[in-house]
Amino acid sequence: MPSPDPGPALPSFLERLSGLLGPSHFKLGLRAALAGLVAYGLATGLALPNGYWAVLTAVLVVQATIGASLAVAIDRALGTVVGGVVGVAAAMLAGNSAVLTYAALGIAVFLTATLSARSASYKLAPVTVVIVLLADPSHVEPWLSGLHRVFEIAVGGVVGMASSILILPERALLRLFPHCAKALRLNARLLELGRDGLVGRGLDPGDLDRLNAEARVALRAADARISEALTEQVGGLVGQADPAPVVRSCRRLWHSVIILLRGADRPMDKDVAQRVAPSLDAAVAALSASMHALADRLDGQEVAGLDEKAQAARAAVAALEAEAERLNGEGVLETAGADTLTSLFAAVSACNHVRENLEDLAARFEEVETDR
Structure with a gap:
């Protein structure tokens, strides 16, 4: 009996693996x-007494982007210096007394932990206090113990930052735009689902919730990259325009789509839906095409006809507005239910706002690209 062909299994496994691990992951692994x-x-x-702290710091400082690495390096430096100063002071006051050491430990950890609760930049301070205070129970030279710790972490921080800058560096800006691109594609799909629900083609609430959740996650990830990009600017590592307006425009676009989705679970009256469906289909199709094209641009691809797609979306939305006015002028809406009227004008308004936010997003992205 012939054995089954195992050939397709290996490509399938490799495809799944490539979906989990991409070039950026391997770059980070190499840098670390x-x-x-x-x-x-x-x-x-250098014969450092506890050289592993330098190694740990170097590995921890290396992050996905230069901005993230700089933020971690600053946090570790601040936490180490503050913790070292407090730890040395506590150790010198405690001397060789076990009772005083016990009290000093509690007070020093309380002070530094309170400070770290106020600002995450000092989260390493309590750890440094414990190491400086307890690493040498005799407390003969606590200042030297603290100095060693600061120097070891300084060495690791410098090595980590140098690795992030010199070894296949990745700027936060380049990691930010793909999140916006993902959010745009999700919004395009949400717009299409909402349109289907309004005209009575059916709507799966599960799909709606899933896509909304994914869009929220993508935008939060973009927000996180903003702080990293700004850290790169403050650190003088790069010069670029502020990417925050790009993310804000993307978020406003999502909110505009949500306006249409609010009534998508209640289809419009059949007569109104039949009349408005062609114009609504054309508007959603044009907006979706423009969103996908801009998403490709945010992903770094060369996109032809971006302006033409934007103009087509503008014309399609204008035609939808004109159709709604025509229905109103012909008296078709006089017999429509309140839910239908609300859904129709919400859809027209949402499409118009989506178009405006798309154009604003393209303009904000162009500013950043020109500056870059």
């Missing part, structure tokens, strides 16, 4: 590995 090796070599060469 090289940073750890360089830090270990320096710690060994």
Whole structure:
């Protein structure tokens, strides 16, 4: 009996693996590995007493983007310096007394933990206090213990930042726009689902909730990249326009789509739906095409005819507005239910707002691209 062909299984596994791990993941892994090796070599060469702190810091500082790496390096430096100062002071006051050490430990950890609760930049301070205060129970030279710790983490921080900048660097800006592109594609699909619900073609609430949740996650990820991009600017590592307006325009567009979705679970009256469906289909199709084209542009692809697609969307939305006015002028809406009237004019308004936000998003992105 012939054995089954296992051929398709391997490509399928590789496809799933490629979906989980991309080039950016391997770049981060390479940067972290090289940073750890360089830090270990320096710690060994400098004969640091606890050189593993340099290695740990170097690996932790290396993040997905330069801005994220700089933020982590600053946080570790602040936490180490503050924790070292407090730890040294506590150790010198406690001396060789076990009772005083016990009290000093509680007070020092309380102070630094309170500070870290106020600002996450100092979250390493309590850890540094414990290390400085307890690493040398005799407390003969606590200032030297603190100095060693600061120096070890400084070495790791410098190595980590150098690795992030010099080894296949990735700017936060380039990691931000793909999240906006994903949100745009999700919004295009949400707009189509809402249109189907309004004209009575059926609407799956599960799909609606899932796509909305994914759009929310994508926009939150973009927000996180904004802070990283601004950190790169403050650190003087790059010069670029503020990307925040791009994300804000993308979020406003999502809110505009939600306006249409609010009435999508209640189809319009059949007569009104039949009359408005062709214009609504054309408007949604044009807006969706424009969103997908702009999403491709945000992903770094060369897109031809972006302006033409925007003009087509503008014309289609204008035609939808004209159709709604025509229905009103012909008296068709006089016999329509309140829900139908609300849904119709909400859909027209939503499409118009989506178009405006799309144009604003394209303009804001063009500003950043020109500056870059």
